[in-house]
């Protein structure tokens with residue numbers, strides 16, 4: 001089943017502390033964002049990549065345009081949610097649409113395929129992995145509650161939706177002025193069910209400097225697999 005993907009890549013990477021967009025940082029000799037784009041450019045089921053960029057990075061992304069035939073560039077907003085919404089305006093209003101963080105370069109094609117199938121069937125599906133650590137609610141550095149982790153999952157991207165379901169959820173959030181940290185939380189507010197597809201623990205989001213060490217190790221392991 002064909003799908004479109006919105007790739008939000010317009011963040012400032014504050015937690016990475018590079019002083020510029022972390023997605024332009026080097027990973028195995030290439031900017032992180034190119035590793036992510038490669039997955040979708042190579043996927044024959046991906047019909048369109050809507051890449052949401054910061055105006056500061058326009059020249060970089062314009063330059064790579066010739067190597068990535070599926071890309072449509074859109075400018076982002078001050079929040080991730082606004083960037084994704086801007087991406088929706090450049091999408092074809094049909095079929096299945098995915099949202100995938102540019103900061104997650106290790107997504108596997110087989111996970112994408114499972115998510116697309118689940119979204120086709122249910123309307124909404126997200127990648128996630130079961131929590132491994134004990135999770136506690138903490139206030140002023142004091143434990144308030146230990147949360148039962150048997151039903152807790154750590155949510156990732158891609159998140160996959162019927163186009164109209166995602167568009168309606170974003171429009172409602174814009175109208176009612178609420179922000180979510182992922183697309184599924186906006187869809188949940190419309191009371192539509194969201195299916196979970198178990199993904200990989202190495203589908204990490206490169207957020208802080210330590211993640212770059214993990215990324216080098218993941219890449220090395222993937223090269224051994226191929």
Ligand SMILES: Nc1ccn([C@@H]2O[C@H](COP(=O)(O)OP(=O)(O)OP(=O)(O)O)[C@@H](O)[C@H]2O)c(=O)n1
Pocket residue numbers: 007008009010011012013014015016022023052076077078079080081083084101102103104205206207
């Ligand atoms: N206004 C924003 C904020 C984030 N993103 C994108 O959303 C993804 C997940 O966001 P995050 O990892 O938080 O990236 P940053 O916002 O850049 O990081 P930080 O919060 O540390 O500044 C990233 O690919 C980022 O580029 C975006 O397109 N527009």
Ligand SMILES: C[C@](O)(CO)[C@H](O)COP(=O)(O)O
Pocket residue numbers: 080101155156157181182183205
């Ligand atoms: C969408 C997401 O990657 C799911 O875990 C996460 O919520 C993004 O959070 P961020 O702070 O915008 O990186």
